Amino acid sequence: MRVVPTTPFLDQRPGTSGLRKRVGVFQQPHYLENFVQAILDAAALPSDATLVVGGDGRYHNREAIQVILQMAAANGVRHAIVGQNGILSTPAASHLIRLRKANGGIILSASHNPGGPDGDFGIKYNVANGGPAPENVTAVIAERAASLTEYRIEDSADLPIGDVGTHQLGGMRVEVVDPVTDYAALMETLFDFGAIRQLLASGFRMRFDAMHAVTGPYAREILERRLGAPAGTVVRAEPLPDFGGGHPDPNLTYAHDLVEEMFGANAPDFGAASDGDGDRNMVLGARFFVSPSDSLAILAANATRVPGYAAGLAGIARSMPTSGAADRVAAALGIACFETPTGWKFFGNLLDAGRVTLCGEESFGTGSNHVREKDGLWAVLFWLNILAARRESVELVVREHWQRFGRNYYTRHDYEEVDAIAARALIEHVREQQAALPGTTLAGDIVQTADDFSYLDPIDGSVSHHQGLRIVFASGARIIFRLSGTGTAGATIRLYVESYEPDPARHDLDAQVALAPYIEAAMALSDFVARTGRTSPTVIT
Numbered sequence: 213m214r215v216v217p218t219t220p221f222l223d224q225r226p227g228t229s230g231l232r233k234r235v236g237v238f239q240q241p242h243y244l245e246n247f248v249q250a251i252l253d254a255a256a257l258p259s260d261a262t263l264v265v266g267g268d269g270r271y272h273n274r275e276a277i278q279v280i281l282q283m284a285a286a287n288g289v290r291h292a293i294v295g296q297n298g299i300l301s302t303p304a305a306s307h308l309i310r311l312r313k314a315n316g317g318i319i320l321s322a323s324h325n326p327g328g329p330d331g332d333f334g335i336k337y338n339v340a341n342g343g344p345a346p347e348n349v350t351a352v353i354a355e356r357a358a359s360l361t362e363y364r365i366e367d368s369a370d371l372p373i374g375d376v377g378t379h380q381l382g383g384m385r386v387e388v389v390d391p392v393t394d395y396a397a398l399m400e401t402l403f404d405f406g407a408i409r410q411l412l413a414s415g416f417r418m419r420f421d422a423m424h425a426v427t428g429p430y431a432r433e434i435l436e437r438r439l440g441a442p443a444g445t446v447v448r449a450e451p452l453p454d455f456g457g458g459h460p461d462p463n464l465t466y467a468h469d470l471v472e473e474m475f476g477a478n479a480p481d482f483g484a485a486s487d488g489d490g491d492r493n494m495v496l497g498a499r500f501f502v503s504p505s506d507s508l509a510i511l512a513a514n515a516t517r518v519p520g521y522a523a524g525l526a527g528i529a530r531s532m533p534t535s536g537a538a539d540r541v542a543a544a545l546g547i548a549c550f551e552t553p554t555g556w557k558f559f560g561n562l563l564d565a566g567r568v569t570l571c572g573e574e575s576f577g578t579g580s581n582h583v584r585e586k587d588g589l590w591a592v593l594f595w596l597n598i599l600a601a602r603r604e605s606v607e608l609v610v611r612e613h614w615q616r617f618g619r620n621y622y623t624r625h626d627y628e629e630v631d632a633i634a635a636r637a638l639i640e641h642v643r644e645q646q647a648a649l650p651g652t653t654l655a656g657d658i659v660q661t662a663d664d665f666s667y668l669d670p671i672d673g674s675v676s677h678h679q680g681l682r683i684v685f686a687s688g689a690r691i692i693f694r695l696s697g698t699g700t701a702g703a704t705i706r707l708y709v710e711s712y713e714p715d716p717a718r719h720d721l722d723a724q725v726a727l728a729p730y731i732e733a734a735m736a737l738s739d740f741v742a743r744t745g746r747t748s749p750t751v752i753t
């Protein structure tokens with residue numbers, strides 16, 4: 213064991229989901245080691261600790277895993293559980309932490325950000341409940357990283373993590389496990405595999421785009437082998453270190469091949485994609501896009517058709533920028549709907565306390581109390597189970613939902629890699645105007661409230677400030693400005709816009725058209741073009 217003197221890096225502060233930086237930043241001498249030591253110090257693990265380690269297979273994953281194992285051994289961890297070849301999807305890692313009662317896990321991923329030598333890398337710590345470390349832990353990680361003077365590492369040859377089995381590293385036992393088996397078994401306990409198998413055998417056609425990211429092996433095993441979907445249902449199934457040069461973000465822009473197929477002639481009945489680390493999902497019907505906010509509401513409204521949720525839901529939680537569609541379902545079901553800041557870590561306490569069963573975010577994330585992360589393939593199986601039970605098209609299921617609950621028109625405009633100073637100034641400019649907005653008219657609607665969202669966690673009493681600027685209208689419409697906490701270059705400004713339409717005769721508009729007056733008002737209020745030089749978003753969802 214070696215103790216290596218080091219000096220702190222000043223940029224090692226976790227964002228919305230761990231530390232995400234360019235690969236080159238992580239390849240600097242001591243950079244990864246410093247952050248791993250900060251995690252291990254902050255985690256304050258007991259002497260017989262078990263740690264789960266895995267990642268999405270992106271460039272630098274394998275090298276980083278060897279370093280993490282050597283450092284875990286040197287820091288007294290007794291048992292490490294590693295996915296074969298260093299692969300574990302984020303939800304599978306969360307499940308493994310819970311299943312094996314590990315003390316925590318280190319997950320390597322920059323999620324939906326591109327990979328490869330010039331792409332992004334990331335690392336985050338999950339705690340014993342299987343979920344991302346809450347803010348009180350990430351704050352200690354940041355403090356430790358900023359004051360570190362040394363790290364500990366075991367001098368050892370690389371372990372053969374391609375082989376399932378047990379290895380010894382110093383005083384630590386390293387167990388290399390198949391990444392898929394336990395996760396697939398969990399899915400079988402939640403969903404009616406028999407009914408889905410019948411649906412898939414009935415001529416129903418689906419396509420799953422794994423985007424050359426981590427879900428390929430999971431989707432092949434579950435959809436093709438266990439559920440009998442024809443070979444080739446899962447495309448781009450091979451996880452590649454650079455995701456085949458693509459951007460593994462399942463949205464209308466980056467999952468373009470799937471979108472083209474689903475909006476083309478002879479489109480399959482159902483299409484889905486997942487992201488780099490397998491926690492996001494996008495769901496499509498034939499020539500029909502399901503907005504993630506609607507998806508959460510629809511899963512909630514149909515939950516009792518699915519075996520794992522047949523007893524009903526304790527409650528629902530959604531992030532603040534996610535549309536209010538789920539709130540309407542919760543009201544109809546007579547259950548609570550919680551509004552949390554952006555970041556899956558904020559759902560952990562509510563799930564642990566049994567206050568909510570389903571959670572979701574506008575950023576293509578949906579999940580439940582089965583793990584403590586959002587779960588892409590789980591959402592796909594939930595949809596398939598509903599379709600198998602209802603035998604209706606995706607479009608019909610969504611339209612019937614709107615008819616019953618009204619439609620929440622929704623869009624998110626992302627402006628990526630904006631100059632960071634200009635982006636912060638724009639947010640300040642909006643903030644300064646907020647106090648004077650209530651009672652005034654914007655986009656032909658009266659502003660009811662305008663604030664900077666703060667969250668009081670009802671379980672542990674912690675408060676999180678500055679979670680996004682909201683402008684809420686009398687009609688229920690909302691305009692929200694927020695800076696992303698996951699970008700790695702400049703700043704990403706997110707503009708979220710929502711309106712509510714109860715009249716089914718007005719449910720057929722394109723969301724961009726329906727929301728145009730609010731979008732224009734937001735652009736004018738923020739002086740957007742002049743301040744950023746941008747006239748159109750990088751990504752529209």
Ligand code: G16
Binds near residue numbers: 323324491554
């Ligand atoms: C992460 C978080 C999500 C969050 C998303 C976007 O997802 O886990 O909770 O909604 O980032 O965050 P931001 O708007 O700050 O960029 P993922 O899939 O990237 O891990």
